[in-house]
Amino acid sequence: MRVVIVGASGFLGRAFAEAFAERGTSLLCTARDPVRASAEATWPQAHTAWLAADLMQVPPASFWAAHLRAGDVVVNAAGVLRERAAGEFDAVHHRAPVQLFDACAAAGVALVIQVSALGAAVDARSAYHRSKGEADRHLRQCRVASAIVQPSLVWGDEGASAQLFAMLAVMPLLALPGGGRQPLQPVHLHDVVAGVVALAEARPARSRTIAFVGPAPVRFDDYLFDLRRQLGHARRAWVLPLPEGLFRFAARIAGHWKGSFLDAETAGMLLDGNAAPADDFTQWLGRAPRSHRAFVPAQGAEALRRGAWLRWMLPLLRWSVALVWIWTFVVSIGLYPRDQSLALLARVGAEGPLAEWLLNGAALFDLALGIGTIALSAAWRARLLWPLQLGLMAFYTAAITWAMPEFWLHPFGPLSKNLPMAAAILLLWCMEPPVRPKETRHRWNTSS
Structure with a gap:
């Protein structure tokens, strides 16, 4: 064969x-x-x-x-x-x-x-x-x-839908359409593969349609809670019922991001539910399909839990870093008394027009770093943005330490707070996907 x-x-x-x-x-x-x-x-x-x-x-x-x-x-x-x-x-x-x-x-x-x-x-x-x-x-x-x-929904540790549901499962608060009452019947990847292999080896002679589903339907919110328990969280997450119209609107907005699992189409499919009898599938497997309560193996639960947390915390961390740079621009350009900012620059040897130029230039550079944190691709963030931010922070910290060492003793920690900020940027840098070489696309040609 x-x-x-x-x-x-x-x-x-x-x-x-x-x-x-x-x-x-x-x-x-x-x-x-x-x-x-x-x-x-x-x-x-x-x-x-x-x-x-x-x-x-x-x-x-x-x-x-x-x-x-x-x-x-x-x-x-x-x-x-x-x-x-x-x-x-x-x-x-x-x-x-x-x-x-x-x-x-x-x-x-x-x-x-x-x-x-x-x-x-x-x-x-x-x-x-x-x-x-x-x-x-x-x-x-x-x-x-x-x-x-x-x-139905296929669970495989590397699958996009499984990663999404694991990310949702670890969240302490969930806003689910209709409170998450939609029926689902998720099926494990290993069972889908076993079913296809069984069909290929049996080679049935007539046409047939078979629902590849888990053993029984489960509500969406219960599915997430069962995954949450397998990932090591004992308590059920708080569920905030989300009106269907608001959910669909949010899905349309999310659909503009090409990396989003959610758009108007997938939102509609989730609201419709997804369940069917498992009898034919069970017959071809020769056993009952795996329950969703046993999707996560004990030896892989911790790695999956950490990955799930990182999947939604890393974007939040990136936006937080971006807002720090943007807020620094807002404060430097006018909210903080300008004469006090110029006085601080004088202590590192910059006065007159030079100080004005440095203050305005540094503020605009901070704004550029903030916008870049949001807008640049992962490749450009890894190549340029993160090392540039770390280098600039190191320069600021060294200059202030030399000219104003008392800032290390300030109760609000204007310098010591650079340490967790640098650690956050370093984590974001390390978690960027590796840069692949340019791909060569092989297209089928009608003239060949």
């Missing part, structure tokens, strides 16, 4: 590839950037071939036909949760899979496993679910054996 995994560089596709590789299965994996995907793969590559395929470009059936063989098992794990460009849902979830499924039928593949989503339907309210539903409907009409698996 050869398994073709479309979208093998994604969260689910990578997990499927690892599982099949452990069984010695021959793999053909697709990715937009196969060079990078192969380099980042966590499984042995001896039996893995890579193919460049960008579903946003909607490769036609003829492209897929050139790479498919009779008897293949094809797993479509490609998907996006949020549109980065208009029409991405339709291209990646609907039109490109339709071309793939038609090619599978013509090539005589043994089975197509379509990773859809719980709630997918052509008449669904969200564009995400409608695009998935259109592809599911087309696959059911194709002359090829198929399994349409529809996972």
Whole structure:
């Protein structure tokens, strides 16, 4: 058996590839950037071939036909949760899979496993679910054996949704739409992988749709509390009911940030809930799926808890540092008596026009540092901003220590407070993601 995994560089596709590789299965994996995907793969590559395929470009059936063989098992794990460009849902979830499924039928593949989503339907309210539903409907009409698996929220320690829910779980106060009464039925990544592997090995002869869900529905607020207990917090967080309209408005605002999990689409999906019977999934697993109360292993709970705290504390810390620099500008430029500021500069040897220039220039520089802390990318913050802030603080501290050492004894601590400020900046610097070399995008070309 050869398994073709479309979208093998994604969260689910990578997990499927690892599982099949452990069984010695021959793999053909697709990715937009196969060079990078192969380099980042966590499984042995001896039996893995890579193919460049960008579903946003909607490769036609003829492209897929050139790479498919009779008897293949094809797993479509490609998907996006949020549109980065208009029409991405339709291209990646609907039109490109339709071309793939038609090619599978013509090539005589043994089975197509379509990773859809719980709630997918052509008449669904969200564009995400409608695009998935259109592809599911087309696959059911194709002359090829198929399994349409529809996972609920998938928990995997490295998954974006799991990291979001872990971050929410550790918060002491939560504002949840409707108080968090929405039904969910989260499923563990290992169970999703086991279900797909079982289907691939069994190769069912007819088309079927299977909900990949946890053993039973759970309310959103209870789900977060159960995660919170697994992360080491005994007490339930305070829950503030949030009106639906306000939640949707906040989601639209959050959607303007490209790194946000929440936007108008995902907010609507959360409000609709997400649950289904687990009987078919249990049958294919040969056991009950893992309960959400056992998602976090004891040996990994502390690392996940720290990561969850950092995930929401680091942005708060960055904004706090930015406000310190901006407030320093506001105070220096006029709120603090200007004659007193000039008197302080005189004590370090700057008087007259030079003092005026230094005061105004330093204030504007502080403002630039504050704005940069908010606006610059992570790469520029790591390369320039954080070392510049630390260097400037070190210079200020050294100059004041030399000219006005009594400030170390001041009860308000104007100098000693630089120590935790420097530690905060150093932490932000250390936690920036590593800078990657420029990526080479491999695009499928219709002329090839």
